[in-house]
Amino acid sequence: MVDKRYQVFISTSGQEMLPERSVLCQTLVGMGFFAWGLEQRTPLSTALARRQIDDCDYVIMLLGSHYGEQSMSGVSYMQLEYIYAVSKDKPIIVFVHSDPESRRDLLPKEPDIVQEKFHAFRKILLQEVEHIFYFRNTRELELTVRMNMSNMLIRYPAWGWVRPQNTQTLNNEIAALKEKIKGLETQLAQKAPDPLLSYPKITSQDTFECEYQLHAYQDGNFKELKLSRRMTWLDILQVLYSVFKNPTPEEYFAIRINDYLNETGLKDAQLQMLRAHAVARSQINFRVLQNIKQQLRQSDWIVPVGRDDRQRTLWKFTEKGLSLLDKMTANKASL
Incomplete structure (x- = not known):
C-alpha cells in the first residue's frame, strides 16, 4: 500500500478550546495527518475557511462548553463551518466534552441566549453526525483520537497526499x-437493457418535477425537508453548462445539481419553515437524477464522450446542446 497523508480541517469555538486544540493537532500530526483550521475568525476569514474545507479530506468539530464567536447573522463561525462541511459532503468527526457544565466556573460566562444556542448546536451535532466521541480531559481526548481516526480512514477512504517516490x-x-x-x-x-427505449421525447421548454431533500436550519435547530420544484429542461441545461462544457466525469451531475439546490433551496424551504436561515445537504432524488441523465442523452444535448485516466465515464455538451443555449441567450438579450 502507498504511504499517504491526509488533510484535516479542525473547527472549534475559539479561545476556550486552545489546550484541547493543541493536543488534537499534535496527536494528528504524530499520526501522519496535516492539521488545518483557523483559531481567530472574522467575516474576512470565512472564505479562507471554506477553501480549506474544500481541500481537506476530513473535518473535525471539537466542542467544549462555549458557542463561540458569532457572525453577523448570529450563528457562530463554528456552526457555519459545520453547515458548509455538510453541504460539501465531507466526512465529519465530532469530539465533544462529555460534561460541559463542569467547565462553566473555569471559563468566561456567555450570555444565557448564547448558551441556548450552544445547547441547540450541541443537540444538532449529537442528532446529525454519525461519528461522535466523548472526552473529559486532554488525556482522554488524545487517546480517543488515536483510537478512532485510523478507523475513519477505513470507513471513508480519501485521495490524500502521496510522496513523489511512491x-x-x-x-x-x-x-x-x-x-x-x-x-x-x-x-x-x-x-443491461437499453435504458433509452422507455423515455419519451422532450423539448427544452417541457417541465419536470425536481424532487429533492435537504436540511433546513431555524432557531438553532434543523429539520429534514422533502421538497419539489418544477423546472424546464432548459433550466437544467443552464445549471449543468458550467460543468459539462468540457468533458467531465458522470458523478458531477449529482454534485453540480446538489450544489445548485444548496444555493437556491432556501426559498423552497421557507415555504415550510418561514424563519429558516440556511440549508445544507441537498440531495436530488436518485430516480429524478437518472431520468435527467437519460433524457439529456436521448435528446442529444449532453452525451458520454469517453473515459478519463481513472476509467470514469466523461460527459460533455453536444453542438446541439450548445446551440440551444446560445439561441436562448440571444433571445433573452433581444428582449
Missing part, C-alpha cells in the same frame, strides 16, 4: 483497478 506503486494499483473495471463493465454491458 507514485509508481500508486500507478501499479491504478492499472490493476482499470483492468478490473473493464472486466466488470463487459459483464454489465451483456446484461
Whole structure:
C-alpha cells in the first residue's frame, strides 16, 4: 500500500478550546495527518475557511462548553463551518466534552441566549453526525483520537497526499483497478437493457418535477425537508453548462445539481419553515437524477464522450446542446 497523508480541517469555538486544540493537532500530526483550521475568525476569514474545507479530506468539530464567536447573522463561525462541511459532503468527526457544565466556573460566562444556542448546536451535532466521541480531559481526548481516526480512514477512504517516490506503486494499483473495471463493465454491458427505449421525447421548454431533500436550519435547530420544484429542461441545461462544457466525469451531475439546490433551496424551504436561515445537504432524488441523465442523452444535448485516466465515464455538451443555449441567450438579450 502507498504511504499517504491526509488533510484535516479542525473547527472549534475559539479561545476556550486552545489546550484541547493543541493536543488534537499534535496527536494528528504524530499520526501522519496535516492539521488545518483557523483559531481567530472574522467575516474576512470565512472564505479562507471554506477553501480549506474544500481541500481537506476530513473535518473535525471539537466542542467544549462555549458557542463561540458569532457572525453577523448570529450563528457562530463554528456552526457555519459545520453547515458548509455538510453541504460539501465531507466526512465529519465530532469530539465533544462529555460534561460541559463542569467547565462553566473555569471559563468566561456567555450570555444565557448564547448558551441556548450552544445547547441547540450541541443537540444538532449529537442528532446529525454519525461519528461522535466523548472526552473529559486532554488525556482522554488524545487517546480517543488515536483510537478512532485510523478507523475513519477505513470507513471513508480519501485521495490524500502521496510522496513523489511512491507514485509508481500508486500507478501499479491504478492499472490493476482499470483492468478490473473493464472486466466488470463487459459483464454489465451483456446484461443491461437499453435504458433509452422507455423515455419519451422532450423539448427544452417541457417541465419536470425536481424532487429533492435537504436540511433546513431555524432557531438553532434543523429539520429534514422533502421538497419539489418544477423546472424546464432548459433550466437544467443552464445549471449543468458550467460543468459539462468540457468533458467531465458522470458523478458531477449529482454534485453540480446538489450544489445548485444548496444555493437556491432556501426559498423552497421557507415555504415550510418561514424563519429558516440556511440549508445544507441537498440531495436530488436518485430516480429524478437518472431520468435527467437519460433524457439529456436521448435528446442529444449532453452525451458520454469517453473515459478519463481513472476509467470514469466523461460527459460533455453536444453542438446541439450548445446551440440551444446560445439561441436562448440571444433571445433573452433581444428582449
